[in-house]
Amino acid sequence: MEKLKMGIVGAGIWGETHAGIYNEHPFAEIVAVCDLNKAKAESLAAKFNVKEVYTDYKEMAKKANCDAIAIVTPDFLHADIAIAxxxxxxxxxxxxxxxxxxxxxxxxxxxxEKxxxxxxxxxxxxxxxxxxTTKQAIDAGELGQAYSGYARLNDIKWVATDMLPWAAQSSILWFLGSHSLDTLRWFMGSEVERVYSVKREGILKxxxxDVPDMYLTTLEFKNGTIAQMENGWITPNANTNINDIKxxxxxxxxxxxxxxxxxxxIQMVTDSKVTTxxxxVRNTVDGKVKGFAYESIRSFVDRMLDDKPFLVSLEDAANTSLAxxxxxxxxxxGMPVTVKY
Ligand SMILES: NC(=O)c1ccc[n+]([C@@H]2O[C@H](COP(=O)([O-])OP(=O)(O)OC[C@H]3O[C@@H](n4cnc5c(N)ncnc54)[C@H](O)[C@@H]3O)[C@@H](O)[C@H]2O)c1
Structure with a gap:
């Protein structure tokens, strides 16, 4: 079988994760890396023995001999790269x-599309x-008809204050709310019709x-189901893990x-802290990365190779952004808004 040749734009924290997965996949190889910051691109390329290094994504899109490109730049910098x-x-x-x-x-x-x-x-x-598993139970009718949902996806403050240099140009809604909203759409089997969200700010400022601390949102779906969604970036740093997912x-x-x-x-206790x-989300077994944050990336390669549909369609992603x-x-x-599709 031919290998899927990958290019990566964005050699930051998550770009390195992508590289690790393509490198580990028996039917993928990384052929090019691009970052505006040349040193970062070179360092990632060196780590995975990649020959082609670019600082201009347009040049990479035109010249690199790759089948697919992973776009791993900050939340608000995906569009121009994707169009190129x-x-x-x-x-x-x-x-x-x-x-x-x-x-x-x-x-x-x-x-x-073009x-x-x-x-x-x-x-x-x-x-x-x-x-x-929940989605499978809903689809099998084990819960009867879906009626309502709740999603909490919060991060500790450190993600906004230290991990992401561009946090203030995004928000917890883009960074984690995109996951929550897509998951609720998936569970409810419907598109969001109307939303009412309340935000609070001050702690991160x-x-x-300069970004809101938290959004509490009510979602009304077209099929009559309803949901609450909580997304905050202010969970105390001493929380036993980075995410709070419920x-x-x-x-x-x-x-x-x-x-x-x-x-x-699993609970890990040392003299200085307790962690869960x-x-x-992620773990390593015998040098191989596991966990759902990695499975999705691996699955992209698998579906490219077997030509079957992705578990997340483009329509899912677009409707999540529009909602x-x-x-x-x-x-x-400070008032309800109907989603424009
Ligand atoms: N799926 C997940 O679990 C997960 C986890 C973390 C981050 N992410 C997503 O990954 C993306 C990147 O996040 P990150 O934490 O790696 O950010 P990062 O800041 O660590 O890395 C982003 C990199 O993109 C580079 N960049 C910016 N503009 C560029 C351009 N025009 N051309 C080339 N390179 C450019 C920057 O120089 C930087 O090195 C975000 O969209 C984020 O939401 C996803």
């Missing part, structure tokens, strides 16, 4: 969210075993990051509760 890659007839794995504006979303859809390339957005909660789905004949964070499967390693835009507008105006 589509015009160069490259398939793509785009990090979430697809886009952070309505114009970017539709410009990307147009370029992707060039007939395959695209997956890394909305990886669909690979999260408890989430995926006082820490020097879901509930209530159906007419049953209910499922998910707690991926306080899971009690996020082993569902999040309504959430942001609602939080800004």
């Amino acid at each position: 890659c589509a015009n160069a007839k490259k398939h793509m794995l785009i990090e979430k969210p697809l886009a952070t504006s309505r114009k970017d979303t539709f410009d990307m859809l147009e370029a992707i 060039n007939d390339v395959r695209v997956m957005v890394d909305l990886h909660n669909r690979w999260n075993p408890p989430v995926n 006082n820490l020097g990051v 879901y509930t789905v209530l159906g007419t004949e049953g209910m499922i509760n998910i707690d991926c964070s306080s899971h009690n499967m 390693p996020d082993i569902i 999040l835009l309504a959430v942001l507008e609602s939080a800004e105006k």
Whole structure:
């Protein structure tokens, strides 16, 4: 079998994760790396023995001999790169969210459709075993009809204050709310019709990051189901893990509760701290990375090779971005907003 030749744009924290997975996959190889920061691109390329290094994504899209390109740049910098890659007839794995504006979303859809390339957005909660099991139970009718849902996906403050230099140009809604909203759409089997969101700010501003602390959002779906979504970037840093992930789905004949964070499967205690390693999200066995944050990336390669549909469609990703835009507008105006598709 031929190997899938990958290019990577964005040699940051998550770009390195992508590289590790392509490098480990028996039927993938990395042929080119691009970052505006040449030193970062060179360092990632050297780590994985990649020959071609670029600082201009347009040049890489045109020249690199790759089948697909992973776009792993900050949340608000996916659109122009994706359009250039589509015009160069490259398939793509785009990090979430697809886009952070309505114009970017539709410009990307147009370029992707015109060039007939395959695209997956890394909305990886669909690979999260408890989430995926819940979806299977809903589809099998085990809960009766879906009625309501709840999603909490929060991070400790450190992610906004230290990990992401660009946190203030994004928001917890794009960074994690994209996962929550996509998951709720998937559970409810419907598109979001109307949203009402309330935001609070101050804690992160006082820490020097000019971005809201938290959004609490009510979602009404077209099929009549309803959900609550909580996304915050202010969980105390001493929390036993980085993410706080919880879901509930209530159906007419049953209910499922998910707690991926306080899971009690493993607790590590040292003289200085207690942690609950996020082993569902990521773990390493015999030098190989496992966990749902990695399975989605591996799955992109697998689906490119067997030509089967991605678990997340482009429509899923686009509608998630459009609904999040309504959430942001609602939080800004302090009133319910109908989603424009
Ligand atoms: N799926 C997940 O679990 C997960 C986890 C973390 C981050 N992410 C996503 O991955 C993306 C990147 O996040 P990160 O934490 O790696 O950020 P990062 O800041 O560590 O890395 C981003 C890199 O992109 C580079 N870059 C910016 N503009 C560029 C351009 N025009 N051309 C080439 N390179 C450019 C920057 O120089 C930087 O090295 C974001 O969309 C984020 O939401 C996903």
